[in-house]
Amino acid sequence: MRGVEELRAGIEDIALVDHHVHGVVPGKLDRAGFESLLTESDRPIPGWMTQFDSPLGFALRRWCAPVLGLRPHATPEEYLAARVSLGAEEVTWRLLAASGAGRFLVDTGLGGGLAELAEASGKPVHEVVRLESVLEDVGRSGVSAADLPARFQEELARRTASAVGLKSIVAYRFGFDFDPRPPERAEVVEAAGTWLGEGAPRVSDPVLLRFALWAGVERGLPLQLHAGFGDPDLDLHRCDPLLLTGFLREVEPRGVDVLLLHCYPFHRHAAYLAQVLPHVHFDVGLALTHTGARSTAVLAESLELAPFAKTLYSSDAWGLPELHHLGARLWRRGMAEVLSGHVESGDWALDDALRVARMIGRDNAERVYGLESP
């Protein structure tokens, strides 16, 4: 029978391109370590609460427990015991396989993950290089301030030889309220001098961050920008993607695609930018995982304003394969709910709905990153 069941089945079958993801933390985790990976908070979890009591924690018990052979809503204790009993490798394999992801674009800026994710999933992986990580590596290499600009460009070229994209975390290191234009060379050298004199700690100087961003734009690969919510290092109100408007206008003539990641709770703002600026794309990435049962509502909001060619899928999973699984699971469920609603109300045609799901889940990423269709 043709109908929404076909749509649901079709969405289940999409070999998702997870266009922004990280690796899995190897080895055993105790409960505190496990819970610390269920939140964007980097603070110790207070004794009077557990991260299992959260939208993400409930989603994990609902959707991941069956993958480990447990009933849905197994207790945290049962879940963690099953994890130990099966072993990290088996758990990771099961959760990645059940996610149905077809390939991964891995931000290696948190250290490694590329080969490990390829091996753990058996799927193609592609590298996304984090600009700030490259800059910090160059800063610690003994370079002089005067040589830093050229050395960064050389190192970026070398590190991205086989990469498909670039990533910036300027949201974390400064915010989006920076001068949108490329800095002058003299400014960069001066800022580099100060920074190198301090021993090249985490880079947070806006001149250096802008230098790295613009060197990334010159490199010409699609540029991912963390936007919206993340750990408490960032000031969320300074990570509203609308604050990037000036920068995006400056980048537009360079012919580089920009991909705004997560964006919550500013996803409607990102969708606006994706409507009006041809090179801007976005996803709700991490927001689906963290909002659990409410992720369908968030996804629906992300489908309000942008042309369907401008929205992508990512999990932004890091550390726990549960997050890789939940990103995909909640995206599929959400798309099935929202689009079958549109089909049942008569707003959308069935074929269009399935086509849009494939665009967002796979095709748009293949186009933006120049991936070969498998």
Add this chain to the structure above:
Amino acid sequence: MRGVEELRAGIEDIALVDHHVHGVVPGKLDRAGFESLLTESDRPIPGWMTQFDSPLGFALRRWCAPVLGLRPHATPEEYLAARVSLGAEEVTWRLLAASGAGRFLVDTGLGGGLAELAEASGKPVHEVVRLESVLEDVGRSGVSAADLPARFQEELARRTASAVGLKSIVAYRFGFDFDPRPPERAEVVEAAGTWLGEGAPRVSDPVLLRFALWAGVERGLPLQLHAGFGDPDLDLHRCDPLLLTGFLREVEPRGVDVLLLHCYPFHRHAAYLAQVLPHVHFDVGLALTHTGARSTAVLAESLELAPFAKTLYSSDAWGLPELHHLGARLWRRGMAEVLSGHVESGDWALDDALRVARMIGRDNAERVYGLESP
């Protein structure tokens, strides 16, 4: 039978006052020209996408195709062929008639539209005069800087002799983060000198924009302000209506009604202002058309905080009669869905629901603009 069917029928029957709308582009449009009117972007549409693949594009195929004698969800090619085959005049007539709009308040700042819309629809039209257009006309008339203030006021009086309202696009030309008080005459003359010396291009000087706004307030007609999303000329984060709070407080004692248009994604902010300030009204205008299948959710959010006497209907349609049609179609559908939900849950009484729909769709605009009931 009395029930939600009666409510739905009653909402269908409202002769909507479209309190902010533009004219229809005359003559033939090729596909590129047609698609360019389906987005707020003013950029060429990239070759790898079509604006038909958007919430608005899908809504157009769903709701306008049957008006042209096609099945719902006809392909873009079928739709455009039917448009050619029927001819622009017939298409316009059909779409306007099927919208059920009872009268139009036309912002003539994009050039004309008033007589054409009256003729194409057979309905009463009323003019809304755009302040910045009048100012730019005066600026190009050979006026001196010293004479500009008086000449603008004279020209505004002349141009608004039979108008029902004023419109400002200060959102596009500067943003809402301007000094809320009226400028001093000396400042205005000085800014006018600079502007006239440049040949009076599009006005973007905040002193001149404030001068036009305050002259508009003195004129005493209801004042419409574009707010929220629009084309990429604007910086969306500077068009949050909350940034107008100071200006609205200054206007309040003048006894002039202010109408915030569109407001998305800041429509909850606009509804707040409409609750606490007696002269502030708002609509979600263009946002319904652009969000398509999701417009009901946006409309529901617009009904959260404001007294029902403070919300209005507009399409902000420009260029394509499809947009005039969709504005009305999606408003009626959305109101029927949201209000019948409230009736079915027992939250609202049926009579109240129909009364509120008529207030928002017609009565509030008649009151604010002093329109005679037909």
Add this chain to the structure above:
Amino acid sequence: MRGVEELRAGIEDIALVDHHVHGVVPGKLDRAGFESLLTESDRPIPGWMTQFDSPLGFALRRWCAPVLGLRPHATPEEYLAARVSLGAEEVTWRLLAASGAGRFLVDTGLGGGLAELAEASGKPVHEVVRLESVLEDVGRSGVSAADLPARFQEELARRTASAVGLKSIVAYRFGFDFDPRPPERAEVVEAAGTWLGEGAPRVSDPVLLRFALWAGVERGLPLQLHAGFGDPDLDLHRCDPLLLTGFLREVEPRGVDVLLLHCYPFHRHAAYLAQVLPHVHFDVGLALTHTGARSTAVLAESLELAPFAKTLYSSDAWGLPELHHLGARLWRRGMAEVLSGHVESGDWALDDALRVARMIGRDNAERVYGLESP
């Protein structure tokens, strides 16, 4: 039968801790006086509208009318007549009793309310002391500028001897964009001198407001902050709780819990802060009452990002016992709708849903404020 009916019944039975509430205005109210308490606006209600025609007005007719022995959706005239006929005392008793609130934490900064609410409800009450009220009382006591800091701390200690929390309305008096650090003593004395010289009017100097806030932090009680929408004294865009990020980081090491009240339309921002900062909690308080039939949607959004241990219930009711009733009624209805939806979709287990409702409605407040379980 175990199922969502059990969940609904369980939510009805929660003896809510209303952790931020005010007293009831005693005596008779005419219609204008009654309507003025149905809005955050402090302006006279225009003759062409009534506050009964609002989401709150409709909710009042729906939910409060039956408590007064009327049919749901009784007219405003019928409702007000029943109020007169029953008498203020009986009306207050009925509405408070039917709310099912188990105890009240009363912000006495609007003057009194504590004993009255205890008597009118027959339930335990606890005091929350408003910092700015204490400061203004000290300012009017004849204190010198040099003595003001110490005198304020003494008076605060005295006034809070049996209080369970503190409240700040810095949102109203300045906004959240203040210097997050404690002011220097010399600055405080200087600002106090200016303020006392003016006769100690409503305090709005940011140095004095910061002084009061930090003295409150030193006092060590849980600190409530009005956030988001309120009366037009405030600039809503300066009351986004994200603007408190720096202040919250400064407070974190002091071990004081912070409670962000209302937060609408920035409740997703507040939930983010509650996820990443261990001491931050929030509610949607007043927003439920004012959004009426839409309150369930607002409540659902508040459950997206925060761990369930970080969300609380309050009514922020002031003046009318109808508001005490509606806060509780709409919270119970909303929680029942949202959580039974999650149970029916399989996302949440039934036991978890009931446990979360009890946490938010009662247990979290008991923990934060150190209340004895009854």
